[in-house]
Amino acid sequence: xxxxxxxxxxxxxxxxxxxxxxxxxxxxxxxxxxxxxxxxxxxxxxxxxxxxxxxxxxxxxxxxxxxxxxxxxxxxxxxxxxxxxxxxxxxxxxxxxxxxxxxxxxxxxxxxxxxxxxxxxxxxxxxxxxxxxxxxxxxxxxxxxxxxxxxxxxxxxxxxxxxxxxxxxxxxxxxxxxxxxxxxxxxxxxxxxxxxxxxxxxxxxxxxxxxxxxxxxxxxxxxxxxxxxxxxxxxxxxxxxxxxxxxxxxxxxxxxxxxxxxxxxxxxxxxxxxxxxxxxxxxxxxxxxxxxxxxxxxxxxxxxxxxxxxxxxxxxxxxxxxxxxxxxxxxxxxxxxxxxxxxxxxx
Amino acid sequence: xxxxxxxxxxxxxxxxxxxxxxxxxxxxxxxxxxxxxxxxxxxxxxxxxxxxxxxxxxxxxxxxxxxxxxxxxxxxxxxxxxxxxxxxxxxxxxxxxxxxxxxxxxxxxxxxxxxxxxxxxxxxxxxxxxxxxxxxxxxxxxxxxxxxxxxxxxxxxxxxxxxxxxxxxxxxxxxxxxxxxxxxxxxxxxxxxxxxxxxxxxxxxxxxxxxxxxxxxxxxxxxxxxxxxxxxxxxxxxxxxxxxxxxxxxxxxxxxxxxxxxxxxxxxxxxxxxxxxxxxxxxxxxxxxxxxxxxxxxxxx
Numbered sequence: 001x002x003x004x005x006x007x008x009x010x011x012x013x014x015x016x017x018x019x020x021x022x023x024x025x026x027x028x029x030x031x032x033x034x035x036x037x038x039x040x041x042x043x044x045x046x047x048x049x050x051x052x053x054x055x056x057x058x059x060x061x062x063x064x065x066x067x068x069x070x071x072x073x074x075x076x077x078x079x080x081x082x083x084x085x086x087x088x089x090x091x092x093x094x095x096x097x098x099x100x101x102x103x104x105x106x107x108x109x110x111x112x113x114x115x116x117x118x119x120x121x122x123x124x125x126x127x128x129x130x131x132x133x134x135x136x137x138x139x140x141x142x143x144x145x146x147x148x149x150x151x152x153x154x155x156x157x158x159x160x161x162x163x164x165x166x167x168x169x170x171x172x173x174x175x176x177x178x179x180x181x182x183x184x185x186x187x188x189x190x191x192x193x194x195x196x197x198x199x200x201x202x203x204x205x206x207x208x209x210x211x212x213x214x215x216x217x218x219x220x221x222x223x224x225x226x227x228x229x230x231x232x233x234x235x236x237x238x239x240x241x242x243x244x245x246x247x248x249x250x251x252x253x254x255x256x257x258x259x260x261x262x263x264x265x266x267x268x269x270x271x272x273x274x275x276x277x278x279x280x281x282x283x284x285x286x287x288x289x290x291x292x293x294x295x296x297x298x299x300x301x302x303x304x305x306x307x308x309x310x311x312x313x314x315x316x317x318x319x320x321x322x323x324x325x326x327x328x329x330x331x332x333x334x335x336x337x338x339x340x341x342x343x344x345x346x347x
Numbered sequence: 348x349x350x351x352x353x354x355x356x357x358x359x360x361x362x363x364x365x366x367x368x369x370x371x372x373x374x375x376x377x378x379x380x381x382x383x384x385x386x387x388x389x390x391x392x393x394x395x396x397x398x399x400x401x402x403x404x405x406x407x408x409x410x411x412x413x414x415x416x417x418x419x420x421x422x423x424x425x426x427x428x429x430x431x432x433x434x435x436x437x438x439x440x441x442x443x444x445x446x447x448x449x450x451x452x453x454x455x456x457x458x459x460x461x462x463x464x465x466x467x468x469x470x471x472x473x474x475x476x477x478x479x480x481x482x483x484x485x486x487x488x489x490x491x492x493x494x495x496x497x498x499x500x501x502x503x504x505x506x507x508x509x510x511x512x513x514x515x516x517x518x519x520x521x522x523x524x525x526x527x528x529x530x531x532x533x534x535x536x537x538x539x540x541x542x543x544x545x546x547x548x549x550x551x552x553x554x555x556x557x558x559x560x561x562x563x564x565x566x567x568x569x570x571x572x573x574x575x576x577x578x579x580x581x582x583x584x585x586x587x588x589x590x591x592x593x594x595x596x597x598x599x600x601x602x603x604x605x606x607x608x609x610x611x612x613x614x615x616x617x618x619x620x621x622x623x624x625x626x627x628x629x630x631x632x633x634x635x636x637x638x639x640x641x642x643x644x645x646x647x648x
Contacts, residue, residue: 133410133411133503212509212510234392236392236501236505
């Protein structure tokens with residue numbers, strides 16, 4: 001267990017540092033698809049994905065890691081993903097975003113994090129579990145194996161996988177190469193953020209594999225395992241992920257300290273409650289779907305698992321829906337809408 | 348870096364807490380009895396050396412509630428139709444792969460439980476011992492006892508780190524039809540028929556031919572357990588008396604059988620529990636023996 005702890009922290013601390021320094025938030029990234037001109041965080045996310053789609057599949061091919069994927073329990077993926085997306089907007093950040101913002105002193109995000117932990121544990125292990133179980137009953141597979149972007153193609157040849165990988169990477173790469181220059185950078189630019197987090201994520205698969213946990217970065221199950229340990233002295237779920245998630249706030253706080261961004265910030269009471277509620281929704285959604293923006297959106301999509309792609313798509317829909325609803329309420333002042341976004345992110 | 352120091356004092360205890368709880372090491376495999384009680388499992392729940400396996404129930408039942416930390420294995424993993432014969436051990440490679448996927452290592456303590464008075468648990472027990480695992484145990488009373496005592500349950504699937512199990516086949520724990528044909532009437536061998544009396548006499552013929560292997564002793568598996576709600580095994584003394592009085596003695600090589608090798612596993616487990624030095628389980632059981640044409644059969648008592 002000591003080895004697992006050390007290996008988890010070894011990836012978690014740099015991850016936290018990178019999340020903070022790059023301001024990596026997928027709430028902003030997803031929102032920017034429709035609602036904003038500045039798509040730099042979206043670019044960072046896409047770069048992380050492209051690096052990992054290649055790296056993870058090659059590592060698996062070389063048997064250096066062992067890919068596992070979430071089952072395609074589609075009601076859970078769609079409902080959970082959507083609710084997670086809704087919650088993200090209220091909470092002011094995705095899971096990883098909330099973790100790093102809480103670590104730099106943003107108390108609103110800390111409340112969102114507590115909500116996330118509570119919601120996820122309630123769904124995974126508590127009174128909401130029957131709902132989670134019900135939503136996960138219908139499962140679709142491809143000849144007994146989890147559906148992927150390539151195994152649903154009715155040609156059974158090993159090269160099909162690599163053709164799909166190549167197509168995705170080329171399309172994504174072209175889009176990235178055609179990016180305009182990033183105008184305003186605080187901290188890292190999107191290329192640096194995407195590259196560093198991309199490498200950490202790929203390394204995460206390898207290091208996690210040393211502890212025989214066959215997955216990459218994830219936040220949801222590790223959070224639940226931590227809560228169960230703290231509240232129940234139940235250590236049965238503690239693994240590499242638990243220590244990854246302990247390391248993130250350490251690295252993020254360190255990064256914030258070094259860049260002078262470490263200060264306590266408390267938003268207005270109504271906002272704090274909003275973030276708590278958003279966090280709760282995020283927790284429930286992520287637990288039901290079997291992953292959050294990292295577990296599904298980053299790690300799962302890298303394996304080209306349809307379950308993760310579906311969950312992530314519906315998370316994006318949830319973000320758009322909540323963003324639209326929030327803006328509609330403040331439609332009286334369009335200019336204020338922009339300011340709202342900024343303050344939402346900073347609280 | 349004063350603030351950093353503050354964080355270290357928050358994080359370090361957390362880390363130590365997490366690791367410290369798993370320092371409570373359980374007894375090693377050699378000390379743990381083959382049949383463990385719920386109190387023992389309760390006390391060792393958090394140990395990283397313990398792997399609990401929920402076997403013989405449906406996956407939905409498992410998701411609805413299981414012993415904290417337990418992983419699930421389907422019956423088919425070690426009991427399937429192979430080459431037209433029902434209730435056989437599947438090919439070695441596929442079984443070992445599943446064992447590894449679910450988290451079974453070569454070292455570490457495996458405790459199996461079911462909701463069937465140990466009937467299914469003993470099938471997996473036999474399979475693991477046959478594959479060379481030296482630290483397998485069964486929970487006395489299984490899921491029923493665990494629930495009766497009001498212990499904590501977990502819902503949903505559990506995922507353990509991938510296992511490193513490496514098989515070391517124990518052919519001395521398996522009886523084949525050929526081996527039995529050669530040894531069934533040897534004085535040093537005793538065949539224990541764990542089926543019902545009706546099946547033993549041939550009144551209930553579940554294969555082409557009914558009856559029993561000549562010279563075999565009928566000890567219905569249900570005699571191994573108490574008749575009550577707890578679904579626990581009889582005490583060692585009662586069991587020893589029962590088997591001994593029917594000439595199933597420790598100086599002989601015991602072979603258990605039933606129809607498909609599940610009840611036979613239960614009796615196999617009991618004989619192992621009682622410390623019989625030579626025990627085998629006939630996996631083909633009556634499914635094979637009764638459907639073959641050249642095998643000697645005796646009907647009636």
